[in-house]
Amino acid sequence: MDNTTDWTWDNLAVKLNDRILETLQELKFTHMTPVQSACIPLFMSNKDVAAEAVTGSGKTLAFVIPVLEVLLRREEKLKKMQVGALVITPTRELAIQISEVMQHFIQKFPQFTQMLMIGGSNTMEDVEKFKEKGANIVIATPGRLEDMFRRRSDGLDLASSVKSLDVLVLDEADRLLDMGFENSLNAILSVLPKQRRTGLFSATQTQELEKLVRAGLRNPVRITVKEKGVAASSTQKTPSRLCNYYTICRSEDKFNNLVAFLRQHKHEKQLVFFSTCACVEYYGRALETLVKKVPVHCIHGKMKHKRNKIFADFRALKSGILVCTDVMARGIDIPDVNWVLQYDPPSSASAFVHRCGRTARIGNRGNALVFLLPMEESYVNFLSINQKCPLQKMSPVSDVVDVLPKVKAMALADRALFDKSMRAFVSYVQAYGKHECSLIFRVKDLDFASVARGFALLRLPKMPELRGKTFPDFQEVAVDTETIRYKDKHRERQRQKMLVELKEKRETMEPKKKPQRNQAWSKQKAKKERRKKNAAKRKHEQCSDVDEDDVQELLNDTRLLKRLKKGQICEEDFEKAITRGRD
Numbered sequence: 189m190d191n192t193t194d195w196t197w198d199n200l201a202v203k204l205n206d207r208i209l210e211t212l213q214e215l216k217f218t219h220m221t222p223v224q225s226a227c228i229p230l231f232m233s234n235k236d237v238a239a240e241a242v243t244g245s246g247k248t249l250a251f252v253i254p255v256l257e258v259l260l261r262r263e264e265k266l267k268k269m270q271v272g273a274l275v276i277t278p279t280r281e282l283a284i285q286i287s288e289v290m291q292h293f294i295q296k297f298p299q300f301t302q303m304l305m306i307g308g309s310n311t312m313e314d315v316e317k318f319k320e321k322g323a324n325i326v327i328a329t330p331g332r333l334e335d336m337f338r339r340r341s342d343g344l345d346l347a348s349s350v351k352s353l354d355v356l357v358l359d360e361a362d363r364l365l366d367m368g369f370e371n372s373l374n375a376i377l378s379v380l381p382k383q384r385r386t387g388l389f390s391a392t393q394t395q396e397l398e399k400l401v402r403a404g405l406r407n408p409v410r411i412t413v414k415e416k417g418v419a420a421s422s423t424q425k426t427p428s429r430l431c432n433y434y435t436i437c438r439s440e441d442k443f444n445n446l447v448a449f450l451r452q453h454k455h456e457k458q459l460v461f462f463s464t465c466a467c468v469e470y471y472g473r474a475l476e477t478l479v480k481k482v483p484v485h486c487i488h489g490k491m492k493h494k495r496n497k498i499f500a501d502f503r504a505l506k507s508g509i510l511v512c513t514d515v516m517a518r519g520i521d522i523p524d525v526n527w528v529l530q531y532d533p534p535s536s537a538s539a540f541v542h543r544c545g546r547t548a549r550i551g552n553r554g555n556a557l558v559f560l561l562p563m564e565e566s567y568v569n570f571l572s573i574n575q576k577c578p579l580q581k582m583s584p585v586s587d588v589v590d591v592l593p594k595v596k597a598m599a600l601a602d603r604a605l606f607d608k609s610m611r612a613f614v615s616y617v618q619a620y621g622k623h624e625c626s627l628i629f630r631v632k633d634l635d636f637a638s639v640a641r642g643f644a645l646l647r648l649p650k651m652p653e654l655r656g657k658t659f660p661d662f663q664e665v666a667v668d669t670e671t672i673r674y675k676d677k678h679r680e681r682q683r684q685k686m687l688v689e690l691k692e693k694r695e696t697m698e699p700k701k702k703p704q705r706n707q708a709w710s711k712q713k714a715k716k717e718r719r720k721k722n723a724a725k726r727k728h729e730q731c732s733d734v735d736e737d738d739v740q741e742l743l744n745d746t747r748l749l750k751r752l753k754k755g756q757i758c759e760e761d762f763e764k765a766i767t768r769g770r771d
Contacts, residue, residue, distance in 0.1 A: 195219040201229040205260055207296040208253060215292060221246035223413040228254050231355075231387055236405040238388045241413040244427050244549030247389045248289050248521070251275070251357045256293055258354050258385065259300060259324065266300070268322035270352040275327045276376070277359040278367050280306035281499045282519045286359065287327045300324045305332045308493055315344050322349070330364060330372040337379055347379050355385045358404070360519045362390040362397045362538075377404055391518075391545065392538050430548035433557045433582040434568055439634075440641035441588070442559050443471070443595075446531055447478050448588040449557075450509060454482045456526035460511045461543050463532035463619040465490045470612035470643075471531070472511035473605060474595050483508035489515040517542040521549060530558040532616070533567060536624045537575050544577070557582060567628050595644035600667065602675040603683070606646060613643045617653050637661035646672075 196219055197209060212218075223241040230237050231254035241247055255273045259266065266272045275290075277283050283306045294300045303323035305314055314336065326333075336346050358364060364373060386405050390397060401408060437445050450458065460475075462468050465488040472486035485502045487495055487510060495515075502510045503522050510516065517539055525547040534540050540558070547554025558579070560567060571577045599606040616639070623629035637659040640648055647664040648654060674680040748765050751757050757765070 195221075195225070200225065202232050202257075204228075204253065205257060208256060208293060211293050211296060217249065221250075223247055223411070224250045224253070226411045226413060227251070227387070228257075230409050230411070231385065232257050234385060236386045236388075236408040237411060238401050238405060238408045239411040239413070240390055240392070241411075242391060242427055242545070244521075244545045244547075245413060247359070247519075248286055251359070251387050251389060252286070252289055252293060254387075255290075255325065255355050255357065256297065256300075260297070262354065266324045266352065268301070269349050271323060271326050271346075271350045272352060273325045273355040273357070274333075274350065274353060274380070275325070275357040275359060276330055276333065276364070276373070277327070278329065278363040278369065278518060279515055279520075280308055280329055280495065281516065282360065283327050283329055284496060284499065285519075285521055290325060290327065294325070302327065305329070305336055307332050308496055311335060311339075312342070315339050315342050318346070318349075319344055330369040330376065334372040334375050337376065350380055353381055353384050355387070356380060356404075357387045357389070358400070359389050360391070361388045361400060362392050363518045363542075365397060365400065366536075373400070391542060427545065427548040427554070429553045430544055431553075431555045432544060432577065432579045433555065434560055434579045435557060435582045435584065436560050436562055436565055437584075438642075439561060439638040440592070442531065442561075442642050443474075443592065443644075444588050444590055445559065445585045446529065447475070447591050448585045449529070450475070450479045450482070452585075452587070453527060454479065455507050457505065457507050457522070457524050458509050458527040458529060459516065459522070459525055459543075459546050460509060460529045460531055461517070461534070462511065462513060463535070464612070464615035465513055466608065466611040466615040467532070468511050468513055470605070470608040473608060474598065474644075475509060475511060477598065478591050478594065479509065484511065485509070486511045487516060488513040514539050514543070516546070520546060522546060525549075526555060528554070528556040530556070532619075533558055533560065533564065533623075533629070535619065535622060537571060537577075540571060541575055541577055563630075563633050564628055567625065570625060570628065592641065592644040596646060596665065599644065599646055600665070600672060603672045604674055604676065604679070606669065606672050609643055609645055610649045613640065613645060614649055614651050616643075617651065621653075 197204065197212060200220065223239060223245045227237055227239050227250040231251065239247065239250065255275070259272045262272065275283075275286055277286060283304060287302065287304045290302055294302060301321060301323050302325035303314075303318060303321075305326060305328035307329055311332070314332070318336070328336075336344065339346070358373075364370075386408070388397075388401060388405060388408070435445070446460070450460075460471075462471060468486050468488045472484060476484045483502075483505055485498050485508065487498050487502075491498075499520075502508060506524070510522075514534060517534070528544055528547050530540070530543055534543060544556040547556060568579050571579060599609055617631065617634070617636075620629055620634065621631040631653060636648075636654060636657070638661075640659070640662050645662075646667065646669055648659065648662060674683060748757070752759065
């Protein structure tokens, strides 16, 4: 987008409040983006809006500004306990970010108060805070908001507070549905008043999102915003100033390549995406040691209370590494991110686009790189066709050093890292099997030995995917992994105590279990013996029914038959002898 006079805020189709314009100047937002220019006038003129725009296009201001303008133009001023605007977003990091932007603006409007309702904080503290101070603007994640609506037994009646609601915003709406918040959203929408303005903002449109549009919006204006320079027929979803690369390397070489790349860009700000929380825990710990003099932070969805601080700390850094899962893929605005590195391709193609969008935001330049295995190279064409996301091949990373022996040594020195390595490997294989592009990402095609070497495993874990397979290409360390100790002495004491208790338990249980197993085996053996005896007995009984005369007669007949065959008697003599013998 060109910074021409046509895109200044003075040329917006509606006039904004002077104090809002002052705040925009202070924040150095001197020019509008296309999504802001399209959405703000419609939102301010009693229209519901469903907006689709590439990630990093300035969607947050596209709803923050009209929210304030709508509340300022109310005939009746909002009271302390009346909620006039509600913003729902999928992750707490994004909620915090929106809250920070909103706070910049309402500093000039002391008549408005806002409150953040997100996971990771104490629910009862939120309840007491709202009961004491109220809030005119609530920014929330769906789970916590739904919980707050149910807190009537704690003296909170949020349902009454939202009866005065003027504006509802669903930010990153497609992600809200992807993360399984559909039931929570339906419960929330059922409580909100029908007479309201609703804005739905997303980077991609899906069938599920279309259902939400029909359920929550009244005759909405649909807005699809493309960047300047992107053809009208194109549906490109990544920023035009993003340089998107890929590199091909074997599983056992991926981590070495990553470490070499991070060392070469240590003065830049970088996001590194992994497929699972366990991989973040393991590789993040390894990177803290291997990439020296660079701040390394880790963040994933299973963190409860640390996430908010880690997110704030990384945003404040000028350079550093954030190792993360897709919890950081959507809507998060981290200043000056130079590189987005996708160590593992995401489970869905749309998530690939959102990951890339953490850089090259609001017209800035940025870079993204995905590491692919040789068998995954067709993913490049898939992204180009299905997501209109072209990638160019990057030349191999230079000065690659084998750091895996050092990672193994770290695991041998601390059981905590050994445990993390095993969990990370298992989670990676399981996540690989759930990939949306199952024709490209096939578990049965994985070289498990190569993957295990890439994880610097000391031994292979026991898991269904490896059952019945042998891996001569994988060399386990000549160490009993049960002897590896935790560096944390308290944790090691606990482990040793648990091992002693387990041993004692087994010893006390063995005398009871053994007789049970032997008894069952003995019963089975005795049953077989009885069957044999009964069969022999029946045979004997059958034989005993034949008396001695019958036996003698049978023997005589046999002798006569032999003589006939030898020609010693004729047939007539044979017949006479048989008849005579039986009379």
